[in-house]
Amino acid sequence: MKEKIAITRMKGEEKSTADDWVASEGPLTITLNRQEIVTFLCTPGHLEDLAVGYLLGEGLVKSVSLIEEIHFFKTEGILAVQVKSVNKVAMKTLGKRYLTTGCGSGSSFYHLMDEHMIDTVPARSKAQLRDLQAAMKMLQNNSPLFACTGGVHACALFSGEDMLVLREDIGRHNAADKVLGWFYRQNLAPEQTCFLTTGRISSEILLKVAKAAIPILVSRSAPTSLAVDIARRINLTLVGFLRGKRANVYAGEERIFA
Amino acid sequence: MKEKIAITRMKGEEKSTADDWVASEGPLTITLNRQEIVTFLCTPGHLEDLAVGYLLGEGLVKSVSLIEEIHFFKTEGILAVQVKSVNKVAMKTLGKRYLTTGCGSGSSFYHLMDEHMIDTVPARSKAQLRDLQAAMKMLQNNSPLFACTGGVHACALFSGEDMLVLREDIGRHNAADKVLGWFYRQNLAPEQTCFLTTGRISSEILLKVAKAAIPILVSRSAPTSLAVDIARRINLTLVGFLRGKRANVYAGEERIFA
Numbered sequence: 199m200k201e202k203i204a205i206t207r208m209k210g211e212e213k214s215t216a217d218d219w220v221a222s223e224g225p226l227t228i229t230l231n232r233q234e235i236v237t238f239l240c241t242p243g244h245l246e247d248l249a250v251g252y253l254l255g256e257g258l259v260k261s262v263s264l265i266e267e268i269h270f271f272k273t274e275g276i277l278a279v280q281v282k283s284v285n286k287v288a289m290k291t292l293g294k295r296y297l298t299t300g301c302g303s304g305s306s307f308y309h310l311m312d313e314h315m316i317d318t319v320p321a322r323s324k325a326q327l328r329d330l331q332a333a334m335k336m337l338q339n340n341s342p343l344f345a346c347t348g349g350v351h352a353c354a355l356f357s358g359e360d361m362l363v364l365r366e367d368i369g370r371h372n373a374a375d376k377v378l379g380w381f382y383r384q385n386l387a388p389e390q391t392c393f394l395t396t397g398r399i400s401s402e403i404l405l406k407v408a409k410a411a412i413p414i415l416v417s418r419s420a421p422t423s424l425a426v427d428i429a430r431r432i433n434l435t436l437v438g439f440l441r442g443k444r445a446n447v448y449a450g451e452e453r454i455f456a
Numbered sequence: 457m458k459e460k461i462a463i464t465r466m467k468g469e470e471k472s473t474a475d476d477w478v479a480s481e482g483p484l485t486i487t488l489n490r491q492e493i494v495t496f497l498c499t500p501g502h503l504e505d506l507a508v509g510y511l512l513g514e515g516l517v518k519s520v521s522l523i524e525e526i527h528f529f530k531t532e533g534i535l536a537v538q539v540k541s542v543n544k545v546a547m548k549t550l551g552k553r554y555l556t557t558g559c560g561s562g563s564s565f566y567h568l569m570d571e572h573m574i575d576t577v578p579a580r581s582k583a584q585l586r587d588l589q590a591a592m593k594m595l596q597n598n599s600p601l602f603a604c605t606g607g608v609h610a611c612a613l614f615s616g617e618d619m620l621v622l623r624e625d626i627g628r629h630n631a632a633d634k635v636l637g638w639f640y641r642q643n644l645a646p647e648q649t650c651f652l653t654t655g656r657i658s659s660e661i662l663l664k665v666a667k668a669a670i671p672i673l674v675s676r677s678a679p680t681s682l683a684v685d686i687a688r689r690i691n692l693t694l695v696g697f698l699r700g701k702r703a704n705v706y707a708g709e710e711r712i713f714a
Contacts, residue, residue, distance in 0.1 A: 208585055210714070212714070221680050222681045223680035223683065224682060239659055239682070419607065421478060423480045426478055446464070448461070451464045456466060456468070
């Protein structure tokens with residue numbers, strides 16, 4: 199997941215050579231029932247989770263129980279997923295999913311995305327701010343690839359104080375897909391879980407988490423306007439800028455207790 | 457480019473309501489000679505530059521001189537680009553561009569990407585570390601959307617100490633495309649320019665800059681292994697972790713003077 203390379207370090211007028219670590223990046227192509235779907239540029243590791251998270255998140259496969267086989271052809275860089283049936287509607291609109299008639303306000307956009315694909319998240323789960331703070335600390339203290347390279351994002355799934363899974367990747371979306379793929383394959387109930395990320399929350403990340411019916415999404419960074427808008431419509435709790443004892447709650451505030 | 461929303465601020469056990477700014481995100485679909493090419497989720501503003509940067513960066517249009525008309529259909533969220541001719545080879549492989557037979561080392565991948573699309577960057581330009589430091593400071597001090605929302609990346613093009621253009625976007629790639637689109641439309645010579653970004657350097661960002669024959673790429677963040685690998689092969693100078701007086705030079709070290 200990382201490579202050691204020789205670099206030149208500069209500090210003011212000093213130049214020296216040193217060994218340094220950089221995060222690995224490589225292409226991975228996903229096929230679904232032998233049809234090419236997407237090529238990621240991603241960090242190696244947990245590629246099956248990445249594929250499952252992506253395929254279910256995009257709605258191309260409706261349930262993890264439909265997956266019959268996953269095979270990684272390492273030499274070819276192809277991860278082949280075989281399923282009982284694909285979601286034909288989603289396959290048809292693949293690559294055209296975001297087409298909309300309402301730019302700016304984005305109304306048509308999330309009508310398409312949420313009313314057809316995303317249910318309102320049930321309100322019953324709750325979280326304490328101090329648990330989220332502890333979780334964010336744990337996320338940051340358990341990201342070895344970031345500690346070593348400074349060049350990746352980390353995502354994790356928590357249940358209360360317990361970290362269920364943590365994944366790092368050079369791409370924000372890939373790290374999210376790796377966590378969500380793991381989650382889908384475990385057949386866990388989403389109600390008591392909470393999704394943490396080091397990265398910014400765009401509508402795409404938010405929709406991935408919403409698709410998994412995870413009720414609480416927490417970042418140490420900022421959300422976008424569209425992410426906030428969708429979160430409010432589907433009643434997903436969105437917390438941003440969780441740093442030290444501070445946090446901004448952008449949506450679903452009733453789930454967060456001081 | 458930003459929206460004011462009411463949020464709940466938490467600080468330890470205190471809860472209060474406040475107004476806060478978030479960066480705008482909306483979908484934008486690019487069509488090329490009436491064919492749908494891609495839909496971005498991006499920050500509004502400089503959308504023509506975004507389209508030009510993307511289309512030339514992906515090689516779908518070979519030269520900015522081929523562009524006949526760009527029209528933004530605001531209600532539909534569609535930016536329609538009309539060109540004299542498209543690059544048929546690139547159009548054919550659109551969406552399959554990254555397919556490769558060599559995952560991990562990525563050798564086939566950048567054979568495809570660089571030998572066919574990217575020339576070796578000429579060696580003659582040079583930069584002083586102190587100019588790059590001043591440029592990074594200027595980039596950070598002139599990012600109003602980041603200052604206000606904390607939720608965007610900024611890219612800029614410099615010539616020596618002069619900032620030619622700066623663009624912000626919720627997406628790292630979009631910010632790069634907006635700067636490069638501006639660059640292509642100005643018909644500037646790339647030799648003495650230097651591309652700065654606040655974001656991580658993946659192979660995609662590096663290839664966009666290389667395509668424009670800009671010889672020096674500087675980030676305050678980390679590069680990936682593949683970005684370093686490609687930079688070394690095509691002789692593009694890659695500087696990362698430029699923070700204060702320190703910097704790491706990953707490739708093309710002969711262009712950087714203390």
